[in-house]
Amino acid sequence: MAVSSDKDQETPRFLVGRSTELAFLARHAEEARRDGARAVLVRGPAGIGRTALLTAFADRLTSTGAAVLRGTGGAKADDGRPVLGQLLGQDPHLLPEPAATLPGTAAAHAAAYAFHRRFHRHLAGLLATGPLTLILDDAQWCDEASLRSVDFVLRRTADLPLLVLFARRTECHGPGNAMLDEFLAQGRCATLDLGPLAPADTARMAVHTLGGPVDETFLRHCVDAGAGNPDRLVRLLAGVRAAGLGPDAAGTRRLRGTYDTVLADSVTAHLADCPGHERAVAQALAVLGRSCADPLAALSGVTGRRLTAALDALRRNGAVEGPPRGATGGAVEPAGRHSTVTMRDAARDAVLAELPPARLESLRARAARVLNDAGRPASEIADQLVLLEELTEPWMLAALRDAAAEATGRDGSGAAVRYLRRALDAELTGTQRQVVRIELARASAPVAPATALGHLRHALDDATDPRDRAHIAVEYGRTALGTPDAPEAVHVLGGVLETLRTDLGTGPADTELRTSVAAALLITAVNEKAAMAEARERADAWPVPRGDNPAERQLLAVMSALAAFDGRPARQAVALARRALRVEEPAPVGWRVFGASVVLGLADETDEALAGLGRALSSSRDRYEPWMHMTVLAGRSVVRHSAGDVAGAAADARAAVELAETTDGPRSPMPYIALGTALLSQGQLDRAENVLARGGRGTDRQIWEWHHYLYAKGRARRERGDLAGALELWQRCGRSLEEAGVTNPVLAPWWLPAASVLAQQGRTADAAALVESARERVRRWGTPRGIGLGLLAAGVVAEGRARLDLLAEAVDALAASPARLEQAKAQYQLGYELLRHEDTRGARRHLRGAIELATRCGYHILAGLARKLLVAAGGRMPQLAASPVDSLTDSERRVAALARRGVSNKEIADALFVTPRTVEMHLTNVYRKLDVRGRADLPLSLGTPGPLRPYGADGHRPERAEPPAGAHAPSH
Secondary structure, eight states, X not given: OOOOOOTTSOOOXXXXXXXXXXXXXXXXXXXXXXXXXXXXXXXXXXXXXXXXXXXXHHHHHHHTTOEEEEEETTOXXXXXXXXXXXXXXXXXXXXXXXXXXXXXXXXXXXXXXXXXXXHHHHHHHHHTTSOEEEEEETGGGSOHHHHHHHHXXXXXXXXXXXXEEEEEETTOOOTTXXXXXXXXXXXXXXXXXXXXXXXXXXXXXXXXXXXXXXXXXXXXXXXXXXXXXXXXXXXXXXXXXXXXOOSSHHHHHHHHHHHHHHHHHHHHHHHHHSOHHHHHHHHHHHHHSEEXXXXXXXXXXXXXXXXXXXXXXXXXXXXXXXXXXXXTTXXXXXXXXXXXXXXXXXXXXXXXXXXXXXXXXXXXXXHHHHHHHTTOOHHHHHHHHTTOSOOOSHXXXXXXXXXXXXXXXXXXXXHHHHHHHHHHTXXXXXXXXXXXXXXXXXXXXXXXXXXXXXXXXXXXXXXXXXXXXXXXXXXXXXXXXXXXXXXXXXXXXXXHHHXXXXXXXXXXXHHHHHHHHHHHHXXXXXXXXXXXXXXXXXXXXXXXXXXXXXXXXXXXXXXXXXXXXXXXXXXXXXXXXXHHHSSOOSSOOHHHHHHHHHHHHHTTOHHHHXXXXXXXXXXXXXXXXXXXXXXXXXXXXXXXXXXTOHHHHHHHHHXXXXXXXXXXXXXXSHHHHHHHHXXXXXXXXXXXXXXXXXXXXXXXXXXXXXXXXXXXXXXXXXXXXXXXXXXXXXXXXXXXXXXXXXXXXXXXXXXXXXXXXXXXXXXXXXXXXXXXXXXXXXXXXXXXXXXXXXXXXXXXXXXXXXXXXHHHHHHHHHHTSSOXXXXXXXXXXXXXXXXXXXXXXXXXXXXXXXXXXXXXXXXXHHHHHHHHHHHHTTOOOOOOOSSGGGGSOHHHHHHHHHHHXXXXXXXXXXXXXXXXXXXXXXXXXXXXXXXXXXXXXXXXXXOOOOOOOXXXXXXXXXXXXXXXXXXXXXXX
């Protein structure tokens, strides 16, 4: 007997992984031959291979001469018996006449019974010649009348060799399901559930389809994407083969692309035939995307076991992540209230695409209400609201704003912007629109400051209340800080400040508000060359505040920066900075602490500077302010480098660069400039130049960044041997500082290396004039570092004994400062000159000091030069860095020694006249440098190094020696 098959059914040519199932069917066929009629129901989801299994089994039977009749549910016919028509070969003599009586009448029952008997007689005739197998594929779509005829035959052939195989697609309801359930309930039908293919079977199918060994990564993706479903796997592999690819990396990429299409088609086909409650669950989950049971049940209207069964059906079709909770076709337990299910993106898109727009809008509005009523996170509610055409209820605006306020971290900024943009599109009152614009500007600022400023301009234009305008203006200045819009922001703030003089009262609140705007204006302007003059003029006209509130402390911080830029006595700038920092506020510290700390660093108050920068880093990290965080890291790198901690400076700069390159939004150039500076000191010239090239773009309008860049770029040119190019860059730096009115001699001390190069070129008069012009500025600033640099420059251009005396004074002055790099350079320069004057013993003493300092700082170039010169002076190489303790600064050694003895942080702070936070900062550095976990691990050998002896103190007569060829003075 030929095997009949519907042409639309799956007919894979290659069957794998079904040997156990084939054996099961063979056993029942044998039992039917030996003991009488048997029935088996083969169950499984779409694409699991029911048809392929039945085809393979039918082929096995026909090869032995057994008779097989096959039909498929779902065919259309006008005679009311489509499946039996297939089984009987559409023999018109065996099919009943169309019923002329109404269904349900006695005549109809009689006609049906007559046909059952006729069908029985036909099959009995076939059974008389040997075993017979009936295969009814997609039995869930069979008409009830045909299935009742099969039931009639089974009851009357109990002792005949008849095997009936039903194939039923799970999660699909049709007219035949009730009759199949009746078979199962009466225990007259065995079941065979088809599960997913094992990974080994997936590999066999991939090899068979693509013809070659399978890459392990490719196979893993086949297992994940195919989920053991043969039909889905065949389609995935067909996509790879059609592209002419193999089971390799390229094939894996193609597999990923094909998977979404296959999954979408599979889910769409499933939903077209599934019952209504499953479709409702799928649509609800597609709208929610990810949900636990309660909101999903509320939105879909499906609860309990029906909800769990619907989710399992979606899992078996690959639409929902994770394995099914219940066995295929068996009973399942209700889903837990708090267990979360997630619909795959491709399936979600396919389901949503099938929904009419009105239905989708209604579902999303209902979803938002359900989530809101359930107390779900504001972000889940807002994710529904942003997709609605209209926000029809007042609570929806509040939900969007709440979600934006809760969005934090790197990914939160984009979400907050999305929520607030949707809120801005709603029908709002003037006040609501102003508030939303400000919130949207804050959310946009980290990644798109220009966009944020546009929102603030609109808010400022719409605001009528002077206090509202003041708050918006402060926000405007904060957002414009460090951007190309800063000069324009200074103009805007200036206009607002003028109107506030008359529009606000004289009470404490209004006075503080005016001070806030003034501080914002100065902070925005202080680093802008074009706005520096206006900032200085306004600052001079504003009385110095006491620092009783946050606004006054902001103003004090920026006044300290202006005092430093103007080169006024360092003690004045330090006093202003300390007053700005004297209160540790819970609010974000921002520019106030950063600016004041940088001023302290310029003024040689390194410990206080690092403590303040540590506070600023903690605040910017906690609040996720990437621009401020990278700026503070770069600032700390500069302070550490000036104190001789080159390794720490490089670490901070690298962290700042990494943040700049992994964060959306504007990049500060200072991380690259700071890293280039540290790399130059470490002797990594090529890397330094590459990094500096990225830091010099678009910085010529800024004071801090541009002049540090020119100074570092000049150092790089000099290391290349391009003295003329280096001199041009340093002189350009000096001209630019003059144009901006910045006279601080240590901000970017270009005049020192420029004077050195002029002297090397024989232009001694120009060098002397340059040193003389810096003398008064150095004296006025008055820090040990500045004085030491001035003496060093004077020594470079002096002659004879005066040069030695000036260099010796420079060494002493720098020893009293935290400027260890400059101290090492001065020691080297003095040793070099002593060797030229044949004082080899004095030269050796200072060269050893230079080597020790340079090694401790990580200034490898200078250490190498000093070693060569020491050997030429007849000295031995010193044993340096025998212990990591040598890398500690004097302050760190003092703090660590006290901590090792069990002294508390508070007691250490009182003893050393510093703050507890400074002690914590020092201990953190000590633990890092010594690679220990805490106080108990600190070594016993901690101590404070003694002062360096002045050259020539032993009175020994120097021996005659000459510097080796090429042993030039170090770069400054």
